[in-house]
Amino acid sequence: xxxxxxxTREIPHRYRLEAQKFPSGFVSLPRRYVDPISGxxxxxxxxxxxxGTILSYTIIYVSADQFKLLTPYAVAVIETDEGARVxxxxxxxxxxxxxIGARVEFVFRKIMEEGASGxxxxxxxxxxxx
Amino acid sequence: xxxxxxYGSYVPMYRIKSSxxxxxxxxxxxxxEKGLMLIEKTVPYFDEDTITISVAAAKNALLRAQIDPxxxxxxxxxxxxxxxxxxxxxxxxIDALGIGPHVHVADFEFxxxxxxxxxxxxxxxxxxxxxxxxxGIGSDTSQGAPGDALEYSASxxxxxxxxxxxxxxxxxxxxxxxxxxxxxxxxxxxxxYPRHGGRFTGEPAYFKHILGCGRALxxxxxxxxxxxxxxxxxxxxxxxxLKVGKDLGxxxxxxxxxxxxxxxxNTYSGSSITGLTAILDVAKPGDKIFLVSFGSGAGSDGxxxxxxxxxxxxxxxxxxxxEMLNNPNKIYLxxxxxxxxxxxxxxxxx
Numbered sequence: 001x002x003x004x005x006x007x008t009r010e011i012p013h014r015y016r017l018e019a020q021k022f023p024s025g026f027v028s029l030p031r032r033y034v035d036p037i038s039g040x041x042x043x044x045x046x047x048x049x050x051x052g053t054i055l056s057y058t059i060i061y062v063s064a065d066q067f068k069l070l071t072p073y074a075v076a077v078i079e080t081d082e083g084a085r086v087x088x089x090x091x092x093x094x095x096x097x098x099x100i101g102a103r104v105e106f107v108f109r110k111i112m113e114e115g116a117s118g119x120x121x122x123x124x125x126x127x128x129x130x
Numbered sequence: 131x132x133x134x135x136x137y138g139s140y141v142p143m144y145r146i147k148s149s150x151x152x153x154x155x156x157x158x159x160x161x162x163e164k165g166l167m168l169i170e171k172t173v174p175y176f177d178e179d180t181i182t183i184s185v186a187a188a189k190n191a192l193l194r195a196q197i198d199p200x201x202x203x204x205x206x207x208x209x210x211x212x213x214x215x216x217x218x219x220x221x222x223x224i225d226a227l228g229i230g231p232h233v234h235v236a237d238f239e240f241x242x243x244x245x246x247x248x249x250x251x252x253x254x255x256x257x258x259x260x261x262x263x264x265x266g267i268g269s270d271t272s273q274g275a276p277g278d279a280l281e282y283s284a285s286x287x288x289x290x291x292x293x294x295x296x297x298x299x300x301x302x303x304x305x306x307x308x309x310x311x312x313x314x315x316x317x318x319x320x321x322x323y324p325r326h327g328g329r330f331t332g333e334p335a336y337f338k339h340i341l342g343c344g345r346a347l348x349x350x351x352x353x354x355x356x357x358x359x360x361x362x363x364x365x366x367x368x369x370x371x372l373k374v375g376k377d378l379g380x381x382x383x384x385x386x387x388x389x390x391x392x393x394x395x396n397t398y399s400g401s402s403i404t405g406l407t408a409i410l411d412v413a414k415p416g417d418k419i420f421l422v423s424f425g426s427g428a429g430s431d432g433x434x435x436x437x438x439x440x441x442x443x444x445x446x447x448x449x450x451x452x453e454m455l456n457n458p459n460k461i462y463l464x465x466x467x468x469x470x471x472x473x474x475x476x477x478x479x480x
Contacts, residue, residue, distance in 0.1 A: 011225050015222075015225050015226040016225070016226065016227075016228055047228075069176055069470065069477065070176055070177070091175065091177055092143045092175065092459075094459070094461075107182075107186065108182055108185045108186065108189075108226050109177040109178065109182050110176075110177045110178065110179055110181075110182055110213075111177070115479060116479060119217075120179075120181075120213055120214070122181065122182065122222055122226070125177065130459065
């Protein structure tokens, strides 16, 4: 179970798609310490536009318990227009529209609830742009 | 000039037809469609709530206002379905949109008029000169008990309005509020569904407050109903707003553009103000708009707006309300799916 401190720390990337651009051109979301290409620890903070393209996807029929009510749902690997590769749950999407190369936009949604009395986790999901 | 500088709405993709609900409870679908004038309503998905709807609507308002979110001095969200009992909805919204942290935030509740309440306070901050811009939002994932008349109407959606002094899209000309203690509809703490006084929600509540506010607003402004191109009122069903409008002296054609309840349902705090966004989507410069909300408990907020030339520059910068309502990809639910999504059935906790 994510705890509220960790959830709060992740707000910049989960809420606002704040990513890092390293000197090599590598763009990372979420945050990492070292550029995997150059080894540099220097980076520029950028905010992603929220648009991207599906590189791959799968449909989840048997999920972790907290996502059980959502099944079946799709999860996609998305390359954002800035070049970051992000894994995201899909929402508001008909499975017949799910295609490699399909254009998506990120939307702000409830990701999960930590039980009936815990915090509610918000963040990005993706939906197909038609 | 002080008024709305950016507006935006959000409507979920899911729908349930009144006839589907009527069949579930053995009622006559035709009687509901004709009696309440409701064809279908919006339903929030599992991953949507007042916060996510407010964020989506506010994002559209920012697209139209074209301002740096950091310049917004206050954000108020009015709703009767704030996801937390204790923890503000507005804090999530400002961090999601890059507003603040130097911002005043509060959540409002006043049954179905919490949205206009948020707008009223946001507008007043700008008018007082205290703030450059302030945002008022009304959004809800409305509750209605299974089998209750409210179940046909209680829907989901919301609208956001940024008030300011520069590049005004719709100037606020006059406001008025009318309030009394009237126990027509309520929900106690820890209760899942609201209760209401049946017919008592009509004349002594809805009609008394909207007529009281509306007549005072006309008197204050010195304007006559025929001077307005558009009028919109709180929409708990299809019939009430058309009747109250007629009682105030407005004609059907002035009300039709903002009357979205037949395909949206009653969005509680987002009801009359989402009708306002549908009007702004089509209004011409110079048009005057008459709006009166209603919240049980009970009270009404009234606004008179005048649309400016700026509307033509901003209306296409974000999705239009009727386009979202008539989304060709909308998904219709059966009652079982609806009951699950709205958590009207009990699940095991994981």
